[in-house]
Amino acid sequence: MGCPEKPSDCGPQFNAKPAPSIQAFGDRATLLNSLQTPSGWAKQDDWVALLPLAEFAYNNGVHAGSKHSPFYLCYGYNPDFTVGDITVTQVPQADELAEFLKRNLEEAKAALTMAQNKQAFYYNNKHKAAIKLEPGDRVFLDSSNIKTSRPSHKLEHKRLGPYKVLEKIGKESYKLELPKSMKIHPVFHTALLHKEPFDEFQRKPKPLPPVITQTGEEYVVEKILDSRKQGRNLWYYVKWKGYGPEENTWEPKSHLANAPKQVAKFHQLHPDAPGP
Known part of the structure; x- marks a missing residue:
């Protein structure tokens, strides 16, 4: 059959289960990197033994999206992880193992919390609160989704305008007064709008009269x-x-x-x- 002229990922050979997302791999990497072992994590040769603990901590921890742990959503309760009272045991190896499991589970929970906080930090930085506008306000329009006749979009103006706000459409969109030459739909989400800063000295020159x-x-x-x-x-x-x-x-x-x-x-x- 040979190799097709234009390879595609739509063929039957690509029907296998999709691989986990890069973000999911990043969360687990953060979890494992934060775990410490008696032999030290510097060798990075005992991570296989830590995987069950990391998996248990992940499934038993409360997730920000669902407000519940995966264990609770699947079984209706959170399993209790206890290693008993290590002070009454008489086997040193058992005491050492119990201490090892307890410490690493606590560190896995802390690492999971850190990963969730990091996700929330980057999400909040990218998704800022919607700006509130009134008819008559002037805003700059993000040009990232607007095609122009200029050959290089990278050298294009990052923002266009300012344009006058005509009315609010829905919860977070506004209709703008655009030049007829733009020939695009004049309604935009607030994520693409930037309110014109107030200039108390009115330094912006006014358009010349015809x-x-x-x-x-x-x-x-x-x-x-x-x-x-x-x-x-x-x-x-x-x-x-x-x-x-x-x-x-x-x-x-x-x-x-x-x-x-x-x-x-x-x-x-x-x-x-x-x-x-």
């Missing part, structure tokens, strides 16, 4: 950023003077009759770009 001509109001073209062909029509991606990148728009060539210098400069810098 230029009044005989034909009406016209906005000043600062520069041309890109060009494209749609059918027989030529379009230019325009940066308007006095406005941020979120206000850039695609305009047909006929709308740029008063910006011949900007068009000529763009084609001089980008001779391979679509042109007339």
Whole structure:
């Protein structure tokens, strides 16, 4: 049969039980790394003997998600792990083993608690409380899920805007007033929104007013950023003077009759770009 031209993981040979997640392996590694043995964990050659203790501590410990231990959810109770009163035994080896089991079980429980706390720490850092917005507020929009015409997304602006909040949709989403050129659904979750910081000195320059001509109001073209062909029509991606990148728009060539210098400069810098 040979090897397929495009290997896939959807074939019948891949129907085996999935491997545990990397996160699950990380939790168990943290648990084992925190266990100590009489011979010392530096050798790392006696971890097999510790696996039953680690498994018991994991299954007998309360998990943050379910608020119960796996043992309790499966059997309705938590088994009691006791090694008896080691002071009344007469076998030194038994006393040593009992002390070994007791100490390692306590350390396994402590390691499990540490792993759960670490998970909670990273989760809380990533999932912050939702911001509260009101209609009229201005927010920046995370651009990670927005496609643009620029060739490298890594060099794209990390945030776009600010945009005006129009209304709240649902519990944690808001509708924004976006430029028509963006052509995307204007409702976003609060995780993608960042409230514009208040500037008491009003240092952000206000957009320039349109230029009044005989034909009406016209906005000043600062520069041309890109060009494209749609059918027989030529379009230019325009940066308007006095406005941020979120206000850039695609305009047909006929709308740029008063910006011949900007068009000529763009084609001089980008001779391979679509042109007339």
